[in-house]
Amino acid sequence: MPAFKTVRGMRDFLPEEANMLKFIENKARRVAELYGYKEVVTPVVESYELLAAKAGEEVRSRMFVFKDLGGRDIALRPEFTASVARLVATTLRTEPKPLRLFSFGTVYRYDEPQKGRYREFWQSNYELMGSNKPEGDAEILMLTDSLMEASGLKKYVFKVGHVGVLRGIFVQEGLEDTVQNVVMQRMDKKEYEVALKMVRDAGVSENCVNILQKLVKIKGSEIFEIVEKMKTVVKGYDKAVSAVENLNAILKLIVESGCKMDVVVDAGFARGLEYYTGMIFEVYVPEFDIALGGGGRYDQLIELFGGEPTPAVGVAHGIDRIMLALQMQKAEIETREKSVMVIPIKEELKGEALKVSRLLREADIPAEVEVMGRKVTAALEDANRRRMSYAIIVGEKELKENAVAIRNLAKREQKIVKIEKLVETIKGQNV
Amino acid sequence: MPAFKTVRGMRDFLPEEANMLKFIENKARRVAELYGYKEVVTPVVESYELLAAKAGEEVRSRMFVFKDLGGRDIALRPEFTASVARLVATTLRTEPKPLRLFSFGTVYRYDEPQKGRYREFWQSNYELMGSNKPEGDAEILMLTDSLMEASGLKKYVFKVGHVGVLRGIFVQEGLEDTVQNVVMQRMDKKEYEVALKMVRDAGVSENCVNILQKLVKIKGSEIFEIVEKMKTVVKGYDKAVSAVENLNAILKLIVESGCKMDVVVDAGFARGLEYYTGMIFEVYVPEFDIALGGGGRYDQLIELFGGEPTPAVGVAHGIDRIMLALQMQKAEIETREKSVMVIPIKEELKGEALKVSRLLREADIPAEVEVMGRKVTAALEDANRRRMSYAIIVGEKELKENAVAIRNLAKREQKIVKIEKLVETIKGQNV
Numbered sequence: 040m041p042a043f044k045t046v047r048g049m050r051d052f053l054p055e056e057a058n059m060l061k062f063i064e065n066k067a068r069r070v071a072e073l074y075g076y077k078e079v080v081t082p083v084v085e086s087y088e089l090l091a092a093k094a095g096e097e098v099r100s101r102m103f104v105f106k107d108l109g110g111r112d113i114a115l116r117p118e119f120t121a122s123v124a125r126l127v128a129t130t131l132r133t134e135p136k137p138l139r140l141f142s143f144g145t146v147y148r149y150d151e152p153q154k155g156r157y158r159e160f161w162q163s164n165y166e167l168m169g170s171n172k173p174e175g176d177a178e179i180l181m182l183t184d185s186l187m188e189a190s191g192l193k194k195y196v197f198k199v200g201h202v203g204v205l206r207g208i209f210v211q212e213g214l215e216d217t218v219q220n221v222v223m224q225r226m227d228k229k230e231y232e233v234a235l236k237m238v239r240d241a242g243v244s245e246n247c248v249n250i251l252q253k254l255v256k257i258k259g260s261e262i263f264e265i266v267e268k269m270k271t272v273v274k275g276y277d278k279a280v281s282a283v284e285n286l287n288a289i290l291k292l293i294v295e296s297g298c299k300m301d302v303v304v305d306a307g308f309a310r311g312l313e314y315y316t317g318m319i320f321e322v323y324v325p326e327f328d329i330a331l332g333g334g335g336r337y338d339q340l341i342e343l344f345g346g347e348p349t350p351a352v353g354v355a356h357g358i359d360r361i362m363l364a365l366q367m368q369k370a371e372i373e374t375r376e377k378s379v380m381v382i383p384i385k386e387e388l389k390g391e392a393l394k395v396s397r398l399l400r401e402a403d404i405p406a407e408v409e410v411m412g413r414k415v416t417a418a419l420e421d422a423n424r425r426r427m428s429y430a431i432i433v434g435e436k437e438l439k440e441n442a443v444a445i446r447n448l449a450k451r452e453q454k455i456v457k458i459e460k461l462v463e464t465i466k467g468q469n470v
Numbered sequence: 471m472p473a474f475k476t477v478r479g480m481r482d483f484l485p486e487e488a489n490m491l492k493f494i495e496n497k498a499r500r501v502a503e504l505y506g507y508k509e510v511v512t513p514v515v516e517s518y519e520l521l522a523a524k525a526g527e528e529v530r531s532r533m534f535v536f537k538d539l540g541g542r543d544i545a546l547r548p549e550f551t552a553s554v555a556r557l558v559a560t561t562l563r564t565e566p567k568p569l570r571l572f573s574f575g576t577v578y579r580y581d582e583p584q585k586g587r588y589r590e591f592w593q594s595n596y597e598l599m600g601s602n603k604p605e606g607d608a609e610i611l612m613l614t615d616s617l618m619e620a621s622g623l624k625k626y627v628f629k630v631g632h633v634g635v636l637r638g639i640f641v642q643e644g645l646e647d648t649v650q651n652v653v654m655q656r657m658d659k660k661e662y663e664v665a666l667k668m669v670r671d672a673g674v675s676e677n678c679v680n681i682l683q684k685l686v687k688i689k690g691s692e693i694f695e696i697v698e699k700m701k702t703v704v705k706g707y708d709k710a711v712s713a714v715e716n717l718n719a720i721l722k723l724i725v726e727s728g729c730k731m732d733v734v735v736d737a738g739f740a741r742g743l744e745y746y747t748g749m750i751f752e753v754y755v756p757e758f759d760i761a762l763g764g765g766g767r768y769d770q771l772i773e774l775f776g777g778e779p780t781p782a783v784g785v786a787h788g789i790d791r792i793m794l795a796l797q798m799q800k801a802e803i804e805t806r807e808k809s810v811m812v813i814p815i816k817e818e819l820k821g822e823a824l825k826v827s828r829l830l831r832e833a834d835i836p837a838e839v840e841v842m843g844r845k846v847t848a849a850l851e852d853a854n855r856r857r858m859s860y861a862i863i864v865g866e867k868e869l870k871e872n873a874v875a876i877r878n879l880a881k882r883e884q885k886i887v888k889i890e891k892l893v894e895t896i897k898g899q900n901v
Contacts, residue, residue, distance in 0.1 A: 042559070042560050042776055043517065043519070043520045043523070043556045043559065043560065043775060043776065044517070044556075044560070045512075045513060045516070045556075046513065046515050046516060046517050046538070046542060046544050047538075047540065047542070049513035049515055049516075050513065051510065051511070051512050051513070051553075051557060051561065052509075052510060052511035052512075053510060053557075053561065053562075054508035054509060054510060056511075057508075057509040057510055057511045058509065060511060061499070061509065068492070072807075072836050073831040073834070073835075073836050073837065074831070074836075074837075074838065075809065075836060075837070075838035077485035077488075078483075078485060078488040078489065078492065079482065079483060079484060079485060079488055080482070080483035080487075080488045080491060081476075081482050081483075082476060082477065082480035082481065082482070082590050083514060083546075083576060083590060084477050084480055084534070084546075084578070084589075084590060085476070085477060085480075086474065086475070086477050088474070089474040092474070101539075103515070103536075103538065105534075105536030105537075106536070107477070107478075107534065107580065108532075108580050109478065111477060111478070113477050115514075115515075125474045125475075125476075126482060126484075128473070128474065129473050129474065129475070130482065130484065131484075135852065135855070136842065137841055137842055139838070145514060147515070149538065149539050158515075159513050159514060159515060167841065169842065170841035170842055170843075172841050172842070172843050173820075174820050174823075174824065174839060174840075174841045175841045177824060178824075178839060178841060181824070181828070185831065291821065292820055292821050292824055293824075294821075295820075295821025295822065295824065295825065296821055296824035296825045296827075296828055297825050297828060298824075298828060344474060345473055345474065376503075378506065389604075389605050389723055389726075390722065390723050390725075390726025390727055391726065392605075393605065393608060393609075393612070393723055393724075393726065393727035393729075394726065394727045394728050396727075397612070397727055397728055397729060400504040400505070400616065403504070404504075405503050405504050405505075405506060406504065406505075406506070407505065407506035407570070408605060408609060409605075410568055410598065410601035410603050410605045410606045410609060411567065411568055411600065411601055411603070412601075412603050421566065424566070
C-alpha cells in the first residue's frame with residue numbers, strides 16, 4: 040500500500056507548531072478585543088462570483104475553483120476581505136458605523152510552494168468600516184504593531200506608502216483607469232523602467248515623467264523629511280499633494296500616540312491590488328523578503344459588493360510567515376505548564392487512578408492516566424522521557440490512609456501526600 | 471447588481487455566535503490539555519484517495535471532490551480521523567504510544583441543510599492511539615463528559631453500546647464481513663425487521679435469530695442490570711460474552727472514577743461506520759434527536775492507512791450542534807468584559823486620544839478610539855447604544871493637569887482622573 044501524503048502545497052502542524060499557531064491566534068484575537076474588533080466567522084467555501092468580484096486576474100487564476108454537486112461554481116476563499124465585504128453589504132448593511140470586524144482562519148491560493156508559502160495558509164484579518172479619517176489608518180497600523188509585538192517578534196519594519204500620490208498624478212494627466220492599474224502593477228514589482236515607458240507611451244507630459252522618476256527614489260526612515268520631499272516633488276498636482284498631506288497626518292498621529300514602530304516611507308511603493316485608494320503598508324522582518332502582513336485603505340470596496348458607499352481600511356497578516364520569522368528570530372513562546380501522570384500500581388486500582396485524575400483536572404491541572412497496562416517503572420520511564428512534571432502512584436497501602444505517592448520527576452524525589460492535599464501540593468510546587 | 475450570498479449549506483457566524491464558537495473551541499482545547507491530548511492541525515484539503523480509504527459509500531458520495539490545477543483528485547475533509555490516521559501511519563509512525571491527539575476545525579459534507587446541519591461544520595476530535603485497555607475507552611467517554619459540562623450544557627445523556635456483541639454472534643454464525651456490514655447499517659437505522667430478515671436469509675441458526683430479537687430490546691439506564699441481561703442472552707457466543715465483559719469493565723471504571731455521567735446502555739446500538747470494533751457511543755440532549763458527538767473503538771483503522779497495528783479509540787463532537795443545544799437550554803456563556811471608548815474633544819487632540827488608548831490596551835483593557843470625527847455627544851450616544859462601560863473624554867483643560875474625564879456610561883456619572891491613575895480607576899471600577 041502506498042503511503043498517504045498531504046496534497047502538494049498543504050502542510051500539517053505537529054504539536055509544537057500547532058502550539059505556536061494557536062499562541063499567535065490567541066494573541067490576534069486578544070488584539071482584536073483590545074481594539075474593539077468583533078469576530079465574524081465566514082465559510083471557507085464561497086461562490087466563485089463573489090471571490091472573483093474583487094480579485095485581480097492574478098489571484099483569480101490561482102484560486103481553487105470547483106463545482107458542488109448542485110453544479111454551482113464555488114471556490115476556496117483566497118482572502119477574507121470579499122467575505123467580510125459581503126457581510127457588510129448584506130446582513131450587516133444597517134449596522135451603525137464604525138464597524139470593526141476581525142477574522143482568523145485558512146485561505147487558499149494555488150502558488151508554487153516555497154519557504155513560508157503554502158497553498159493553504161493562515162491569516163488574521165482586521166477591517167475598520169465607516170471611517171475616512173487618518174486615525175482609522177493609524178489604528179490599523181498600530182494594531183498590526185501590537186500583534187507583531189505580542190507574537191514575540193524582536194525586529195520588524197513597516198513600509199508605508201500612499202497610492203493616492205501616484206493616482207493623483209495619473210488622474211490629473213488624464214491617464215485611463217485600466218492603464219493606471221497596469222502601471223501600478225509594474226511599480227509594485229519595482230519594474231520602474233517599464234512603468235515609465237508605459238506612461239510615456241500613454242502621452243503624459245515630460246514634467247510628469249520627471250516627477251515620477253524622482254518620486255520612485257524617495258524612500259527612508261526619516262519619515263517627516265521624506266514626506267516633505269514628496270510634497271515638494273508633486274507640487275502642482277493637487278490630488279497628489281492632498282494624498283501626501285493625508286499620509287503626513289497618519290504618521291503624525293502614530294508619533295503622537297507614543298507608538299514606537301519602525302517605519303520606512305516609500306513614495307514608489309504600490310501594492311498590486313487595484314482596489315487600494317489611500318495609505319498602503321506592509322511589514323517586514325530582516326530575515327527574509329516576504330511581507331508578514333499588509334493592508335491599506337480601500338474606500339470603494341463595499342460599493343463594489345453592492346453595499347452603501349463605505350470608507351474602509353484593513354489589514355491581513357500571514358500567520359505562517361510570522362511563525363517562520365519567530366523561529367528565525369529564535370523568539371520564545373510561553374513555556375509548558377506542569378503536567379502529571381497518574382499510575383495505578385495494579386489492575387484493581389485503575390478506577391482509583393481515574394478518580395485522582397478527575398480531581399486534578401477539576402482543579403485545572405493537566406493529568407494523564409496510564410492506559411497501557413504497564414508496570415510502574417515502565418510508566419515512570421515514559422513520563423520522564425516526555426518531560427512531565429510529576430507522577431502520582433496510586434497504591435493500596437497509601438489509599439488506606441487516603442493518600443498517594445507523588446514523585447517530582449526532575450528532582451527524582453518522592454513523598455506521600457493525603458489526596459485532599461494533592462492539588463495544593465502540586466499548585467504550590469511543594470514536592 | 472445581485473446581492474452576494476453564502477453558498478447553499480454554508481453559514482456565517484456573526485459576532486455573538488462567533489463568540490460562542492470560540493468559547494467552546496477554548497473549552498475543547500482546555501479539555502485536550504487537561505487530558506494530555508496534543509493538538510495537530512491538518513489541512514482542510516486532502517487527497518481523495520486518503521479520505522475515501524476509510525469513508526463508507528454514504529460519506530464518500532457526499533464529499534466535496536474536485537481536481538486541483540495539477541489534475542490531482544482532492545477533496546475537503548468530511549471528518550478528522552483519516553487525516554490523523556495518515557499522520558500516525560507516516561510522520562508520527564515511530565512516536566511511542568500512547569499517542570493522544572486533538573484537532574479542531576471545519577469539516578465538509580454535502581448533506582441536505584436543516585436545523586443544526588450545515589455543509590461546513592465544526593468538530594473537535596480526540597484520538598487515543600496505542601491503548602487496548604478499557605481505561606482508554608473510559609477516558610474518551612470522560613473527556614466528552616468534561617467538554618459537555620465545560621460548554622455549559624445542563625442535561626445530556628450518553629448512549630453506549632458495543633459492536634463486538636453483534637459482531638461476535640455474527641462471526642460465530644459464519645456470517646461474511648460484507649453481510650455483517652449491511653446488517654449493522656440497517657440496525658443503526660433501527661430497521662431491525664429488515665436486519666433480521668437479512669441474517670435469516672444468510673442462513674443463521676434459529677437460536678441466533680431469537681437472541682438477536684431479544685438483544686435489540688435490551689436498553690436502559692440501570693447500566694449494570696442491562697449488561698447482566700446482555701450477558702445472559704448472548705451465552706454460548708464466546709466473543710459476544712467477551713464484548714459484554716469489556717463493556718462492563720469500561721462502565722465500572724467510569725463509576726469508580728466518580729464521574730456522574732448519565733448513561734443509557736443500548737444492546738441494539740450499532741453506529742453505521744464499518745470500522746468500529748468495540749465500545750461505541752453518542753451523546754444526546756433532550757431538546758433534539760441528533761447526536762452532539764459520538765465515537766468508539768476502532769482497533770484496525772491505523773493498519774488500513776498503512777501504519778503499524780495500533781489499537782485506537784476516539785470521539786468527534788459537533789460544535790454547531792452543541793451551540794444549538796446551548797441556545798435551546800438557554801445556557802449562559804461568559805459575560806462581556808469592561809470596554810472603553812476614548813473621545814477627543816477636538817481634532818488636535820486625536821494623537822492624545824490614541825496615546826490614552828495605548829495606555830489602556832497595554833494594561834489589557836479593551837479601548838476603542840473615536841474614528842468618525844464626531845462631536846463628543848454623538849460619540850457618547852454611540853458608546854451608550856453599544857453598551858460600553860466607560861467613555862474617556864480627552865480635553866485640553868484636563869490634559870494640562872495630566873488628567874482626563876472618565877464617564878461611567880451606565881451610571882451617567884463623570885469625574886476627572888489623573889492619566890497615571892486611569893488604569894487602576896478602571897480596574898478597580900472606581901467610577
